[in-house]
Amino acid sequence: MQLTNMEGSLMKYLKNIIILFVFLTIPCIAKSEVIETWECTEPNDIEILFIVQLNEGGATGQIKVANITHDAFIDDSVYFKRWNFGLEESCTTYNYALVIKSEGKGVYFDFTQGYTIAPTKRLKCKNI
Secondary structure, eight states, X not given: OOOOHHHHHHHXXXXXXXXXXXXXXXXXXXXXXXXXXXXXXXXXXXXXXXXXXXXXXXXXXXEEETXXXXXXXXXXXXXXXXXXXXXXXXXXXXXXXXXXXXXXXXXXXXXXTOOOSSOSXXXXXEEO
16 A cells, blocks of 8 residues: 555654654653662773663663763663663664663673674673
8 A cells, every 4th residue: 555645744744743752751751860870880990981870760761971961761670771872863773772780790782883782891880
């Protein structure tokens, strides 16, 4: 089934409205109270590379990398927390992820060069 020009334009308009709605609501959701903060370094280093926060409700947070703070969506389970951030231009996937296991081992993924299961960095994280 092919869409007419009018239907195609309407679909594009609705998609833009949804994207706008998401961008307007994310900052409101992401600014709720911080309930958990982690600092991450490379395993044999003391320089803090990442400061990550989990907001009340557990679905949003922030991540600070190289003095830039990003809003993040969080996957939270018993065994790990995953901060997804850096929404790509298509607004469908994230460019970066930081996963912290319950014992404090962390892994950072940079997906800008393609998707991989191998982490870009291995980290030591502590809950502060």
